[in-house]
Amino acid sequence: MNSSTNLDASKASDGIVGDNSLTDTKQISHIKVDEAPKFDLESYIANYKGRTRFERIFLIGKCSTVLSLDALRLAVAEAKSGKDVERYELAVQALKQVAPNDPDAVLDQRWVDVTKQTVRAETDKLEHELKGYKNNLIKESIRMGTDDLASHYRAVGALASA
Numbered sequence: 001m002n003s004s005t006n007l008d009a010s011k012a013s014d015g016i017v018g019d020n021s022l023t024d025t026k027q028i029s030h031i032k033v034d035e036a037p038k039f040d041l042e043s044y045i046a047n048y049k050g051r052t053r054f055e056r057i058f059l060i061g062k063c064s065t066v067l068s069l070d071a072l073r074l075a076v077a078e079a080k081s082g083k084d085v086e087r088y089e090l091a092v093q094a095l096k097q098v099a100p101n102d103p104d105a106v107l108d109q110r111w112v113d114v115t116k117q118t119v120r121a122e123t124d125k126l127e128h129e130l131k132g133y134k135n136n137l138i139k140e141s142i143r144m145g146t147d148d149l150a151s152h153y154r155a156v157g158a159l160a161s162a
Contacts, residue, residue, distance in 0.1 A: 031063050032063060032064075032065055036066055041060065041067055041070055041071060041074070044056075045057055045074065051154075053078060054075060054078045054079060054082075054087060054091075057071050057072075057074045057075040057078055058071070058072075058075045058087075058090075058091060058094070061074075061075050061091075061094060061095075061098075062094060068098050069095075069098055069099055069102070072091060072094050072095040072098055072099075073095065073102070073104050075091040075094070075095070076088065076091045076092055076095055076104045077104075078091075079091045080108070080111065082155060083115055083118070083119055083155050083156045083157075084155070084156055084157035085112050085115050085116055085119070085156075085157075086157050087157060088111075088112070088115075089107065089112070092104070092105060092106070092107050119156050122152060123149075123152065123153075123156075126145070126148055126149045126152055127149065129145050129148075130142070130145035130146060130148075130149055133145045150162045
């Protein structure tokens, strides 16, 4: 085996290869791009939705010195429009490093608390419904309940549970 194969295998075991999560962003956040962008951030990001949209905006915010402020403001807004509190906290922390006096760089603790409470209640409700479906042995309801719970876990950032 050559050394490049060993390197690739070690990256794969570290979860770096093929994983487009925030851990990848943390791994490459040391890369800085100082050049002016050759694209419009708004039109570029319009091509994406969901978790990918946040990942792209956040990565641009962490790596581009020119677009960092705009991208991180968008990342905070994108995270706050969802249910993933961890992403919101991460985006606010990154924005605080770039622009400490920005009004969006202050954590909205009320939103965090309300969202956590809402997520907890919805998780309990979906788990209770799924348990009822399993007790009744209705296959289609079990499938739909499992799908609903997985979608919920994905929305709140609990990908391992999804």
